[in-house]
Amino acid sequence: MNKHIAIIQHVPHEGPGRFLHLLREAGCRLSFYDLSKLLETPEPDSFDGCIVMGGPDSANDDTPKMRRMRAFTETVLEAGKPYLGICLGMQLLGRAAGGQVIRAPQKETGCLDEQGAPWRVHLNADGREDPVTSRLDASFPIFHLHGETVLPNENIRVLGEGTSCRVQIIRVGARAYGFQGHPEMTRTLFDLWKEKEPWMKHVQSRDFLRLEAAYISVVRNLIHGWLDLPGNN
Template sequence: MSSSRLYILQNIAREGPGLLQHVLEEKGIPYQIVRLEEGETPPPIGAVKALVVLGGPDSANDPTPKIQAELAFIGQVLDHNLPYLGICLGLQLMVRAAGGLVVPCPSKEVGFRDADGELFEVTLTETGRKDPLLRGLPDNFPIFHLHGETVQLTPEMHLLGTGKQCRHQIVKVGSVAYGIQGHLELTKAMLQRWLSEDPDLRLLDSRALQADFSRLCGTYTARGRNLLANFLSLAGFS
């Protein structure tokens, strides 16, 4: 296997790479999706140039063989100082593998808006505004959420972005490992699938969610592309 490959761990079929896949294919970057739900297993660590871990309904605290194996593999990636991007569950797994905690949110964050109808937003910290992953992003931007747990950080971890309800929104471990709690990889097709398959989203007004995405889509997608391109550059891909 080539050592110059990016691997994507997919935890459940409905939570695919979305916008990331579009960006990778546009740039001609080789990648491989490992579908953990189907029993596929991560590659040898020597085959990995960078790793992306997607979201899913699991908890990073689950004692299941799947989650325990995933935590062990992510731990190897961190130990080897390989570029890492975790999305939603992928953030929580990274923090837990690095010695932090995963705990319940004060309230679930689901969709684009909180219980008061206000858009969920990420606010970059001073450290975040200087980090190359977030170069080109504004200090505040809306985010789509689908999670009921959050993280508690160790002193060695860096908080790059915060939220009003769940504070720890963008986290950095070491020099090249990142996690983002929200879903900047979201596409229209992903949202439509999630609205029909995800139990939390099925409780919400699907037309309102689709209207929010339609209104935000242009800048939302541009910011997602920006962050993903920054990560790929940090990971050594042109």
């Protein structure tokens, strides 16, 4: 497989994590863009697919970075290129499709909810039939770090749902996907976020380690399904 995947970061510490190993394992060529260092995004005709990572910004921010990212996401949609947005990347996709990004009814952080149970995503009927998300279990645990959510419109197909924040996985058109959670998490990212993110202070490494095998299964099936999309080759 010789696909060229562009990876867009908003801050250095929210990188591709486990995506990196899986994409390299699949033989993909990778290019990296960190908008906190250089306000640059690639042209859609220069890559086969793109992954847009999370970050502390809001998709609603009136900043050069977010204006650039909103325009980039719109051009990727117009070009019909495969897109995978994580957290902020999903919210940018939602805005580009005409939805709204609003304050979440509850901040979702770390591995566990307020009752001490793992945060979970539940596929709905559309998600169970989708060519990418149908490769995932009907219900699976996810790592979270967000305070905003997408309010979908008729252009946005919701594929996965949560209990506190309903919209967890979206699809726009045939090839653009968004995940509110962080399937890319690794032990290295976890430790880095503990250092960098104030919301992570209460999150325990033992909970991450207990769920790590399940997280790995999710991200592996997600990436394989996404890479198999028509047009992502």
